[in-house]
Amino acid sequence: MKIFLLATCLFLGVLSSASATPTIVGKVVNAQQQPLSLVNVVVLNPTDSAFIQGAVTDENGQFRIEVPRGQAYLLRLTSVEYEPLFKSVTSDDAGTLTLKARHYALKEVVVKADRPQYKVVTGGLSVDISNTILAHSGTATDVLRQLPRVNVENDGSVNVFSKGTPEIYINNKKVQDKSELEQLKSTDIKAIEVITSPGARYNATVKSVIRIKTMRAQGDGLSFRADNNVKYNTYWTGFQEDYLKYRHGGWEAFMDAYVFTFVSAQDPHLREEIQGSDNIVVDQHIRNMSRTWGLHAKWGTNYDFNSDNSLGFSYALTRYFYDKGYSIEGSQDIMKNGNPIGHIDHDYTSNELVGPNHEANAYYIGKLGKLGIDLNMTYLWNKNNENKLSKETSLQLHSQNVTTHHAQNNRLTAGKLLLSYPLWKGTINMGTELTSTYSKGEYRNDEGIVKSTSTEIKERNAAGFAEYQLTFGSLSANAGLRYEHVVSDYYEQGAWQKGPSRRYSDWFPSLSLAWHKGKWGLQGSYVYKTKRPSYGMLSNEVQYDNRYFYEGGNPYLRPEMVKSLSLMASYAWLSAEVGHEYTKDVMLWTATLYNGQDIGFSRNLNFDSFQYLYASVVASPKFGCYQPTYELNFSRQHLDAKGYGSGKNMNKPNFFFSLRNRFSFPHDFTVYVNFRHSFGEDYGFNHMSPTSNLGLQLMKQFCNKAWTVNLFVNDLLKTNEVKSYTYADRVNLSKYGYEYSRRVSLTVTYNFNTSQSKYKGTGAGNAERGRL
Template identity: 45%
Template sequence: SNSIGASYRFYTNYRMDGTMDGVQNIYKNGMSEGTITQNGNVEIRTPARHQADVYYVGRLGKLGIDFNASYVAMRFKENHAQTEHSDQLSGREVHSSGNQRSHLWAGKLVFEYPLWHGNLNWGTEFSYTDSWGNFTNKEQIVASSETDIKERNRAVFADYSLPLGKFSLSAGLRYEHVVSDYYSFGTKQDDASRRYSNFFPSASLSWNSGKWSLQLNYSNKINRPSYRSLRNFVQYNNRYGYEGGNPELRPEQIHNIEVTGVYSWLNISAGYKYYKDAIIWTRGLYQNKAIALTAAYNYDHSELYYASVVASPKFKWYQPTAEVSYLQQNFHAPNDDGSLVKNKPTVTFSLLNQFAFSKTFMGRVNFWTRTRIYQGFQEANGFASLNLALRKSFYNERLILSLSANDIFDSMRERWGLNGYGTTMDKDCNTYSRSVSLTVTYNFNAKRSKYKGTGAGNAEKSRL
């Protein structure tokens, strides 16, 4: 029962061109200083991306072997051209461009062996990432940058699961050693280069009896910042707002405890997360000027409490799913008098209605609403949304017609505010998500993929 295979994926060139137009009304000490009209052109290109994967799955007696290896190569280009006009203030032209080029090599080897009455899994995983990027501003309003991050991650792990009648126990441990070398314009920066060695334990206890099920989980994981967030760049958005990276950004560790109870079609869960060295987007003054800089920074810790109740009964042709969830952060920013961070609860309600009129004809009516949400320094308004859909299939699922109407009441506006040190930002934007679509699908010789690989370095791929 051995299986070996390979997969190669090629993503064709993607290009997006657009414009950014806006008007800024400038006030100082409550008095109007002038108006700036901003016109901008944006060009984003994603040249061809390559991803290759190989795998081997087999057995040697009782020993199970699972090997995966991956290679990813990708590029990203972005050009901005902006013109600012003003009768009261000076005009300005700004031209900036950014490039990113990344390569990833990764491998993962997992062994499985029955031990006593349970199952033992152990293995190793490694990855090497080289992510280079630069940012240039023709007018030198903001400084140019060139960053190259070379990161090596080596890990070993093991977990053991043991069924004990109605109970089931599992426990695991993962060790990671990471070496991250940081270069600026080809010169290694020792203060931004990092070395990490961490243990990540996990454990689970579950109980099942008839329609009842209870589970208690604990995990300790790590969230490493994206490579873009680590770059030493300052991007010009307008003369009063910049966006930047942070080479000193550290990964955040997440401790999570969760309990879940299930009875037939009713599911109740509650959990707690503790973020050590929490990564949070922050606004502050750029070089003590009247310019706001937005970037990600580490804070000592942040907490999150959450709970949900999900009911999903089935009544022949009608299958509803109703969910009520609660979310609340506990984060205290330095030097905050209570005006920067709000630790208030958020409640979400959704009702997903599925109608199975026949085996080939189905319909959906989905409603979703949320109260105001608080995440770090950000506060976002609540909203509601209603979506409808019909699906009809013919010729044994070969021909499928799908008709959908999304955000029928055009209610999904993007309204939020980001508080900061000496600066605030508010956004009120129509997301233009209201739409009607008809999709026609015809399947030619449809077969399931025989590829059995799970890939390697999946966490690194998401950081790119």
């Protein structure tokens, strides 16, 4: 904290010295009030039109130009797509300047300038949405499904190739749940940035960010949206969501209610090979299913005092009212040293109670002169309890029941402050983020087959950061430095444990350079990040799977430290990226013997070093109403798996191919045909066999887009089967089966007087929320 206070003092000193130079500021928009980037702004002498100074607008349409003191100025604004604009100014605030689109009439044919779909930005890639058929995709979720290097799973979870789960922002607001993406219409989206090298303002664990930029919010009054969904994949599931919002002037209040039911089902065949004092092989088949239904409700309000100052608060409640699971026709055949020793009929039942979970967020976004302030605060409290009964019946081996109880309680308090100020040709950002987390878990086995545990983790993280964003003509740069001090105390049965308790003090630098001109773009980045184990991974519990196999946590896990280099290039609708990561103390899921016994034990362990190379090529040409996206991804790890006891070389190259087809027809009718194929993948000690998925989506809008009917078929050919293998130290595992990914989904949406939310809170402690 002392470091942050010292940095703040230095920052304020810089501000006082920087304010001595007069600076003209302003914002450039089009006729739809959308910010325009890369507009040339030149300051001229109004007497003789002599050149004084020049700049280009940033991604928000804003510009800042230092000028001599004490005279009037003439601004000239030019862009290839718009008519030139001249504006006389006598103060340092030029206000909002509107450019008119330029049209060329040739024999009754209107030709408009065509902007590139892909544009390199600092730290990643920007994809134009409003000027493509992506604007008619449906919702933000549907748009994300079509973006390069972005994959949206059936449950709505989002992943970025080689970078994992991203933080997603709609303007300045952090997306807390996937329903927010469903509420945002694609026609309201201007552009989406996929940032694969996030800077110092983000938590050191964040490896990717998706920033969704929308059109200017319009409309007052009452608006309403209702989504009704039904899915079928042997089991019926679905949801009903109602979103109500009232806006008047600067004030807005909203309410969201989401009632859902879903089924998780598997039909796997498992094989466990344990090479201890004896060679044990367990062949297991157990079909299992669980059904959940619950409620997620959110209420919030916010007020815009003016265009620069906004205040808001939101509260969310989640509760599962029913969550039960069971197995069907489970069996195990056991062999010892090549000889069968018994057959076990195995079934289980589980009952889980989740919630009520509470989350409150508050924010203030404003300006004091040229100083920008972004303050967010978050409080989170959640809990869940699970009871499970496993019954094992055998004529050859002893029969037994295994009863387990698991309870988990988590609390999080967090705050984040970001200050920004224009400095020279860029912006300096400084701030701090503080989090305090408490996690308590209890695990009990009535029969004493596995040990009972009671663990508590108390963790505090104090961070300070600074970064400078600079735009100079076609070049832009971002250099940042983040400091994090973490104190983590671990308790077992109420007693503090020295070994698992940790203290960390780390610096995380980042640097990104980007060049963009016309249809060409180039960007290079270096970032230093960390990945901390989740609180579940740090638990000391041992979960019983069967009498020869357990899985659990590892309280001695250390965080990963990751150094990443990447290079990206783009031309119009074509982009490519290559990158390399070096990870120290990588955390990998593997298996070993449990306390030297003939029992397998799966958990996460640290390994000395791990290298990962990846490359990606994306092409998205346009053919009228048809716009395909071809994507080919490559990755390869470097891990000395054999040196760690594995019997396999796990360094084979991995290839992934996808083809997304979009057809936009008249009368608001859109068709998507998406295909993806993985040629197999090695990661850590695990191997995934080839798999593919063909999906079909039909979307039709009616009544001036008030009604939307969306039919989606996933895994049409039923080829998305799971075939995985783990080759570890004296323990080998395999899994083959189907997870009911083939499904038909129908969603009917009604919109009344829709308008985009003005809530700008980003939340705080977002990385800690993920660990919980």
